[in-house]
Amino acid sequence: MTTLTNARLIDPEAGTVTLGGVRIENGLIAEILPEGAAGIDCGGKCLAPGIIDIGVKIGEPGERHKESFRTAGRSAAAGGVTTMVTRPDTTPAIDSPELLDFFNRRAAELVAVNVLPMAALTKGRNGTEMTEIGFLKDAGAVAFTDGDRPLQNPKTLQRALIYAGDLGALVMGHPQEPTLSKGACATSGPLASLMGLPSVSPMAERIQLERDMALVEMTGARYHADQITTATALPALERAKKAGLKVTAGVSAHHLTLNQFDIEGYRTFFKLKPPLRAEDDRLAVVEAVQSGLIDIICSMHTPQDEESKRLPFEEAASGAVGLETLLPACMQLVHAGHLTLPELFRALALNPAKLLGLSAGRLTVGAPADLILFDPSKPFVLNRAKLHSKSKNTPYDLRRMEGVVLQTYVAGVQVFPLDD
Secondary structure, rough: OOEEEEEEEEOOOOOOEEEEEEEOOOOOOOOOOOOOOOOOOOOOOOEEEEEEEEEEOOOHHHHOOOOOOOHHHHHHHHOOOEEEEEOOOOOOOOHHHHHHHHHHHHHHHHHOOOOEOOEEHHHHOOOOOOOOOHHHHHHOOOOOOOOOOOOOHHHHHHHHHHHHHHHOOOEHHHHOOHHHOOOOOOOOOHHHHHOOOOEEHHHHHHHHHHHHHHHHHHHHOOEEEOOOOHHHHHHHHHOOOOOOOOEEEEEHHHHHHOOOOOOOOHHHHHHHOOOOOOHHHHHHHHHHHHHHOOEEEEEOOOOHHHHHOOOOOOOOOOEEOOOOOHHHHHHHHHHHHOHHHHHHEEEHHHHHHHHHHOOOOOOOOOOOOOOOEEEEHHHHHHHHOOOOOOOOOOOOOOOOEEEEEEEEOOOOOOEEOHHH
């Protein structure tokens, strides 16, 4: 039994911040304690449900030099991420029960936090032949996605949605029209033209989302848009939700805290997919998170080695690590007054848990004791060399940030910090 007291309890379900504590027994929250109870003194710091991060890339199999299970697990624990929902864009793609079984065994052996794998929607993520969704779901896949490869053929997606819908499976889409966005590494506008970079209009996001929403309406399937990053796509999302479609959406912390001007100087650590957007888009998406139109904030953790980033901007790999920077990046939105702490953890923990049918993500009796204790205002300068991730490709290097994870618990067991 563990008792944590004198903490600011962040309850995303009730939308409250109260002083009190929790008693943990058998891996579960056994009791919510009032102020003044005896136990381990948390010093008035914040105690919240652990982060459930949807869309984490682990390099096994095939790219272990970029991120291994061991380094990803340590990075997650250090960042307050108690559940990683992993992407299937490995080498080879996780598109068969055998590969998924290998992935699950490696995760169970090497990772202290929870790992929930997604599987590919089509074989090889090639967009042509549907995977064995039923067998993969039985093997433990919690969702199906081709990652950052949108399905170009609407008939293929229609068939996949029908089959997934019959099984109650979740399909995750990447709303970027593939022909318009092919080869683009910036958002269209004066800056991209000045820099001479191939660019894509924000309308590419809206076009693909509108198409996907039509197919969801046709099939009745469950659908999650992995990243909504533009103002022009928000009305389509809002209409779909008002129509009662089973639709949710996410956005990465990078798109909430950075904008297109950060790529000036051809800084490849800011090259993301989709590319960083205009400031008006960023603010619109932040407002959509606050209102609940966008349900989930994720890290979209994409480790890339130095060799793939130290290239001319057009040739450099897209993506950034984010497991350890997710919370401090999001705390910028809290300190700026855009989100309250309960609203933030609604997007980081409660809504991801609801989407996947998990009992985690809550500070309630009977919920898993997946918890993080953090200091929301402690300042630090990020040093990418100190990240636990094997790859160090973060856009926040040397940035002054606030919000430090002090302890991370999974099923009541402290997994951070640990003595190495």
